[in-house]
Amino acid sequence: xxxxxxxxxxxxxxxAAIVLTGCGxxxxxxQVDSTTETVRASKTxxxxxxxxxxxxxxxxxxxxxxxxxxRKIAVRKDGxxxxxxxxxxxxxxxSYEYWRMRVPYEDTVLVNTEEMLxxxxxxxxxxxxxxxxxxxxxxxxxxxxxxxxxxxxxxxxSESRPVYADTAFTLLVGAEDGQGNYYTALKSEPDTTYLMxxxxxxxxxxxxxxxxxxxxxxxxxxxxxxxxxxLADGKEYVMxxxxxxxxxxxxxxxxxxxxxxxxxxxxxLLEKELPSDAExxxxxxxxxxxxxxxxxxxxxxxxxxxxxNEEYDILRVNGTENFVVKKTDVDALKETISKQ
Numbered sequence: 001x002x003x004x005x006x007x008x009x010x011x012x013x014x015x016a017a018i019v020l021t022g023c024g025x026x027x028x029x030x031q032v033d034s035t036t037e038t039v040r041a042s043k044t045x046x047x048x049x050x051x052x053x054x055x056x057x058x059x060x061x062x063x064x065x066x067x068x069x070x071r072k073i074a075v076r077k078d079g080x081x082x083x084x085x086x087x088x089x090x091x092x093x094x095s096y097e098y099w100r101m102r103v104p105y106e107d108t109v110l111v112n113t114e115e116m117l118x119x120x121x122x123x124x125x126x127x128x129x130x131x132x133x134x135x136x137x138x139x140x141x142x143x144x145x146x147x148x149x150x151x152x153x154x155x156x157x158s159e160s161r162p163v164y165a166d167t168a169f170t171l172l173v174g175a176e177d178g179q180g181n182y183y184t185a186l187k188s189e190p191d192t193t194y195l196m197x198x199x200x201x202x203x204x205x206x207x208x209x210x211x212x213x214x215x216x217x218x219x220x221x222x223x224x225x226x227x228x229x230x231l232a233d234g235k236e237y238v239m240x241x242x243x244x245x246x247x248x249x250x251x252x253x254x255x256x257x258x259x260x261x262x263x264x265x266x267x268x269l270l271e272k273e274l275p276s277d278a279e280x281x282x283x284x285x286x287x288x289x290x291x292x293x294x295x296x297x298x299x300x301x302x303x304x305x306x307x308x309n310e311e312y313d314i315l316r317v318n319g320t321e322n323f324v325v326k327k328t329d330v331d332a333l334k335e336t337i338s339k340q
Contacts, residue, residue: 046297048090055164057148059188063128063169065149067120071165072148074103075205079142083209085111085119089163092295094221101213108317109213116212122204123147126171126196133193136183137175143205144187145171173201210273217268217315217325218289218303226294228265232287232334239265248340264336265289268305270323274314280321281306286313287334305330 074084084103089095099111148165170187173196177183181195228239237249239261246258253261284306291301304316305325312324 046090048088048093052086052088052164055166057165057168060167060169061186061189061192063126063147063149063167063186065124065147065151065167067117067124068161069149069151070120070123070147071150072146072168073119073123073204074146075207076144076146077142077205082205083207083212085116085212087163087165090297092224092297101209104209105213105322106320108320108322112212112214119204119207119212122200125200128194130192131195133177133183133195135175136185136193138172138183138185138190138193139174141172141174141185143173143201145173145201145204147171171196173205210270213270215270216266217270217323218301218317219266220291220301222259222262224293224295224298225262225291227292228262229290229292230265230288230337231285232337235338237337237340251340261336261340264333268315268325268329268333270315271312271325272323274308274321274324278308278314278321280314285316287330 071087072085074086075082081103083101085099085101087098088100089098096113097110099113099116100107101109101111146168147170148168150162150165151167152161172185172187172190174183174185176198177195180198182198182201184194184196184201185192222241226241230237230239238247239249239258240247241258246253246255248258248261285304286307287305289303291303293300299318302316302318306314306316306321308314308324308327311327313327313330314321315323315325
């Protein structure tokens, strides 16, 4: 078993939009569209991931980029990966699903692109102006900020930006200068020193991963699902969509009722991260939802809610637990299901 680690009205509207209309657009639009995210785990190396892993990126000694050019950030401190955000286009996924946080949540969440863009706008303000300095501490740097970005041509600027990054740099963070700055250098050119504002660097390095994800426990687009198998307090139900009909537990539903119920299945919100020392009761699901896909290359998604304490349940997505949700929300959803 793996242990790794908004308001409600707004989230309900977001989920409704996904259920009723679906999403998708250009890469640039996906960066600023914070209206939709999804929570899922994908353990196989898909075609999209293969293309992403095979991308060719050139290290630069003169970083020049905008927030919209960024395709990846990864932050490391004291030998540990703190977080990463990556843009990974994949067939049969909507563009809002391309932005993924693979660290620290093992790809079980996607990114709140509005918060991500705020982070990228901070990166854009970095000033790479060389200074002369001694005792910079760069040779013992324990903090690294890795950034990948694309450099669009003038023609591309007028239309849309490239899908994959082609340029990268890794910033080494050294000692403080005593005047509110850090000595920094590019990993590819450690002998050239830059001063970077301490508040800026600290804001990037210490950014909370939980603050950069949408707080919906699971969102699986309705158009990608043919059936949902439900286990609630030991009772089994089947929610099914055929070509031109809908049913729940063998009873025919009209489209509006089906969509409303599907929306309810994805209405539970994340409350906080699960503590690293939490005890998990395996095989004790209070509620289990299996979303069976109807689209090639998209994995099925299993969402479970496990007992934790009197206030919270543990969320498990495809076998991975990272967060807790309110027990009252889970109880309310079980009641909704039982009344269908």
